[in-house]
Amino acid sequence: MPEKIDKNTLLSMYKNLKLTRRFDEVTIDLMNSGEIPGPLHPSIGMEAIGVGLGTAMVDGDFICATHRTLSAQITRGAQIKYILAEFMGRVDGYMSGKGGSMHISGGLDKGMFSIDSVVGSRAGFGTGIALALKLSKKNNIVVAGYGDGGANQGVVHETMNMAAIWNLPILYFIDNNQYAATTSVKYSSKIENLSQRASAYGFLGETVDGMDVMTVYNTAKKAIDKIRAGGGPHLIEFIAYRYRGHWSGEELQTYIKYRSKDEIALWKLKDPLLTFPKELTATYGCTQTELQAIDKEVEDIMQEAVEFARNSKFPEPEEALKGMYASPYLQIPHKGWID
């Protein structure tokens, strides 16, 4: 039986789905217009995973999100304007302009440790965070993810094994969008579901629909309750799809072909922003007016964020030499030239 869930929570799930979608769309525009330097890795189509996971977590829990689950950080309270300022390389960004889109942690004080861009490593150090929670006897859990690509990195196996032998409070998730850049998961793994690998470490793994936010939420909530009660690690594989390329410039690499237009169109029928609003009105008694009000709110947030980020200053160039060490010494870091 699905969890009982109140209307406000449902509406904020819709808001977070929409906000993540609009954030991706707006940032692609800002990149194309030259206001965002560097590449983007849009999650368009995959928003349900992070929203469902983030909704199933409580304050004090930790999220080590992937580059396709910015929606989890947004759901856990990361503010769009500071994320956008970081994407635009401004001082008000969450990482003060040092990290950019690939190292975005939308509030370390809110338990967001998504700083790494190495695809398997969030599960790696996420396991260390879970160890710390266990050692300090906190009743909180870690949610740490990797993709179908990261699933094949050794560090994922090493740390999932350690989480198992130490019975750590961690939910691993795979945001399986079926392609690691251009490589199909059918090529990179011989097993039917990547979640089967959990059995190799001695805990449960399951594979569910990652396009359906309620399925994500319900599966995650059940697993998190079990983990919080001392049940040890658990793995959920969410099957989803990204409509855009691996990175924001992939569409320009016209020679790259690895999936058909038909395939993309088929997956768009499962779009969470298509299906969830229908479910909200048909099953949960939400009204079109309520949803439209949220759409308006989302546009306002985006507009305010763009304005905020544009008005935020670029860092002074000399800032590049600051913040290298938490315990600083006069001799380091070396500057690299003599004035």
Next chain:
Amino acid sequence: MRQIRYLKAVSEALNQEMEKDPNVLVIGEDVRKSARGITIGFVDKFGPDRVIDTPISEQGLHEVAIGAAMMGYRPVIEYQISEFIFFAFDQLVDQAQKFHYLSGGRVKVPITVLVPASGAIGATSGQHSDHAYPYVMHGGMKVVIPSTPYDAKGLLISAIRDNDPVVVFLPEFLMAGKGDVPEEHYTIPLGVGEVKNPGSDITVVATGHLVPVAVKVAKEYEKEGLSIEVIDPRTLLPLDTGMIKKSANKTGRVAIIDDSNRTCGFAAEVSAILAEECFENLKKPVIRITRADVPVPFSPPMEKYMLPNEAKLRNAIKKLI
């Protein structure tokens, strides 16, 4: 003063820090049974939660330490083999060292990596004999290599208390040596070298187990009327460049003896600093005595041939006179 072995000084520093700060943990392979002799009795005293054995998963154990460090713990990772540094290069250089910077100063990763019995220890061949500090220094990691039991204790305590990742190399050839070590807590700050033998004619910058070698050579030359100043940087990064430059400006003749590779090595760095900043005061070209740029071979005559040693230092000194 009480005399104890280098290994015991390392063990005592770790023991005392664990007594003092409940956030200090030891993580490694075979640390509960203490395969390396540093953590003997630790698991009984501090419990299995703070003395953590891991499977043979070097990348994973670094990840776990990094995660715990970001949460406020101070994990000390103990290596069994100095080559673990290569397995965990991403974790050390790309993660632990970068997170503070990339987070705009918000994340701290206070891990200490202990590399016991580092360097070529005699017929252990290519994958058990490296002194891989130039690799991590290149990535900006703090590196410590104490040459005496006294320095080992004081520097290790500083390394554990430092809020950044610090790699501490403990050369095999020093592990059994004895020296004066106070029982109480004390620290030696990182980035401060020590003149291990004062002199005025020639400067020898020596690292790790080559410090006592250089001091021995200096004492012998003293009888012949040649005054050699031996500088032990103790910390390779941050480096006490002031002390090295002061000595070089005084003597104008400098040799650097270091047991790591030559190309882009520690000696190359010191040599470049001297060329840039002390050129006018140098009377002879700076000489580097390092390993040959080959893996350490197994057979003893070849191993001995490719490593820096006393004879090669004497040779360099003759050229500097």
